[in-house]
Amino acid sequence: MASSSSNLISLKTSDGTVFKVERALAKTMKTVQAIIEEADANIYMIPIHNVFSHHMDMIIDYYKLSVAGKSKEFSVEKLDNDELKDFLLAVHYLNMEDLFEVLTQAVADRLEKKSVGYVRKYFGIENDFTPEEYAAIRKKNDWAFKGDDIEPEEDEEKQEE
Amino acid sequence: MMNSLGRRGMEEKYFPHDLIIIQILPRLPVKSLLRFKCVHKSYLYGFGYDQFRDDYLVVSVSNDMTINYGVNSQLEVFSLQDNTWREIEGNFPYFSNTWTDDSPRVGLLFGGDIHWLVAKMAPGEDSSDDVILTFDLMERKLLEMPYPDDFDFVLYDNCALWVFGEFFSLWVSDHVNCSVEIWVMKEYKVHSSWTKTLDFSIEGLSTWYFYPICSTKTGDIVGTDGENVLQKYNGQGQLIEHESYSEDPLDFLVTLYTESLLLLPVDNMQV
Numbered sequence: 001m002a003s004s005s006s007n008l009i010s011l012k013t014s015d016g017t018v019f020k021v022e023r024a025l026a027k028t029m030k031t032v033q034a035i036i037e038e039a040d041a042n043i044y045m046i047p048i049h050n051v052f053s054h055h056m057d058m059i060i061d062y063y064k065l066s067v068a069g070k071s072k073e074f075s076v077e078k079l080d081n082d083e084l085k086d087f088l089l090a091v092h093y094l095n096m097e098d099l100f101e102v103l104t105q106a107v108a109d110r111l112e113k114k115s116v117g118y119v120r121k122y123f124g125i126e127n128d129f130t131p132e133e134y135a136a137i138r139k140k141n142d143w144a145f146k147g148d149d150i151e152p153e154e155d156e157e158k159q160e161e
Numbered sequence: 162m163m164n165s166l167g168r169r170g171m172e173e174k175y176f177p178h179d180l181i182i183i184q185i186l187p188r189l190p191v192k193s194l195l196r197f198k199c200v201h202k203s204y205l206y207g208f209g210y211d212q213f214r215d216d217y218l219v220v221s222v223s224n225d226m227t228i229n230y231g232v233n234s235q236l237e238v239f240s241l242q243d244n245t246w247r248e249i250e251g252n253f254p255y256f257s258n259t260w261t262d263d264s265p266r267v268g269l270l271f272g273g274d275i276h277w278l279v280a281k282m283a284p285g286e287d288s289s290d291d292v293i294l295t296f297d298l299m300e301r302k303l304l305e306m307p308y309p310d311d312f313d314f315v316l317y318d319n320c321a322l323w324v325f326g327e328f329f330s331l332w333v334s335d336h337v338n339c340s341v342e343i344w345v346m347k348e349y350k351v352h353s354s355w356t357k358t359l360d361f362s363i364e365g366l367s368t369w370y371f372y373p374i375c376s377t378k379t380g381d382i383v384g385t386d387g388e389n390v391l392q393k394y395n396g397q398g399q400l401i402e403h404e405s406y407s408e409d410p411l412d413f414l415v416t417l418y419t420e421s422l423l424l425l426p427v428d429n430m431q432v
Contacts, residue, residue, distance in 0.1 A: 049337075092180060116200050145196055150196075
C-alpha cells in the first residue's frame with residue numbers, strides 16, 4: 001500500500017537518525033504537533049531533542065500495537081531502570097499521553113520496593129534532611145521500612161555487618 | 162497531563178520534580194509513599210525585614226514531596242525579636258519545581274516581600290500550575306502572583322526572578338533560539354503592567370547560556386555564562402564586554418556584593 005509523502009513526517013533524533021513516520025503517529029506527539037502547526041510552510045524535518053533512535057524504535061512498536069488494539073502487550077521489561085527513566089523523559093518531552101501513562105506506572109512499579117537511598121540516586125535528588133529530621137520521619141513510619149521484600153536502607157546494611 | 166512549564170531541551174538530564182510528585186509518586190502504594198517521605202525535603206527560604214515591627218525574619222516553605230490528600234507545604238517563620246520559629250497554619254499547595262537543578266531556593270526580596278518561583282497543585286491534583294509565590298513580611302502571609310499573560314512557557318528552558326534597575330523582573334532564556342528575554346513589572350503588584358522590555362540574542366560567544374545577575378546604573382546587564390565567563394550586555398541587548406574569571410569552568414558561584422557604610426554608635430565624640 002503506497003502512502004503519499006504528505007502522509008509521512010520526518011523526525012530526526014538526537015543521534016542523527018531520520019524516521020519517516022505516519023502523520024497519525026506524529027499526532028500522538030503533542031510537542032511535534034505544536035511545531036507542525038506553528039510552521040508557516042510545509043516543514044521537511046523536525047528535530048526531536050533528547051530522543052534517540054532506540055526510543056523511536058520503541059515508540060513505533062507501541063504505536064503499532066495500539067493501532068492493532070494490543071497496547072497491553074507492550075512491555076518495557078527488557079529495559080534496565082536507567083534506560084526506562086531515559087525513555088520516560090523522552091516521551092515526556094514529546095508529550096505523548098498514553099505512552100507516558102504506561103511508562104510512569106512502569107517506573108512506579110520498579111521503585112515500589114526500593115530503598116529511600118536508591119530513589120534519591122535514581123532521580124538525582126539530594127538528601128536535605130538533617131539526621132534528626134530523617135530519624136523522626138523514620139520513627140513515625142517505621143513499619144513502612146520493614147518487610148522481606150523491601151530493600152534495606154544503606155545505613156541499616158552497614159549496621160547489620 | 163503536563164504542567165505549563167515545558168522545560169524541554171534538558172541535556173543535563175535533570176529530572177523534573179513535578180513529574181516525580183504528580184505523575185510517579187501517586188502511583189505508589191501507601192507503604193512506599195510513607196518510606197519515600199524521607200527522600201527529599203523540598204524547601205524554599207528567604208530573609209527580610211519587617212519595618213512595621215522592626216524585625217528581621219527568616220521564612221521557610223517546605224514539604225517532603227509525598228502527596229497525602231494534596232501537597233501541603235509547611236510555612237515557618239523565624240523572628241529575630243522572638244528568637245524562635247513559628248509555624249503559620251494554612252493551606253499551601255506549593256512545591257519547589259525548579260527550572261534547572263541549580264535554580265535558587267532563596268527568595269528574592271523586593272517591595273517588602275519575598276518571592277519564589279513555584280508550582281501550585283491544581284485542584285484536580287493531576288497537574289500543577291506555575292506561580293510566583295510571595296510572602297508579605299508585614300502581614301506575614303503567603304500570596305500568589307501569576308506569571309505574565311503572554312508568557313510562552315514552552316519556549317523557555319530557564320527562568321529566574323531578579324531586580325532590573327528598580328523593577329521587579331523575570332529573565333528567561335530560550336536555549337533553542339539562543340536568546341534571553343527580560344520582563345519587568347512596571348508597577349509592582351499590578352499584573353497588567355508586566356512588559357517584555359528586552360529580547361536579545363546570546364549567540365555571539367561560544368557559550369550556550371547567559372544568566373543575568375545584576376544591572377548597572379546605566380541599564381547594562383551583567384551576568385555569567387554559568388561556567389567561567391562574565392558578560393555585560395547594554396540596554397539594547399548588545400554584548401559590550403566579556404571576561405573569563407577562572408581557568409576551571411564550573412568551579413565558581415557568582416554573586417552580587419553590595420558595599421554599605423554603617424554608622425557605628427559612639428558614646429561621646431572626641432574633638
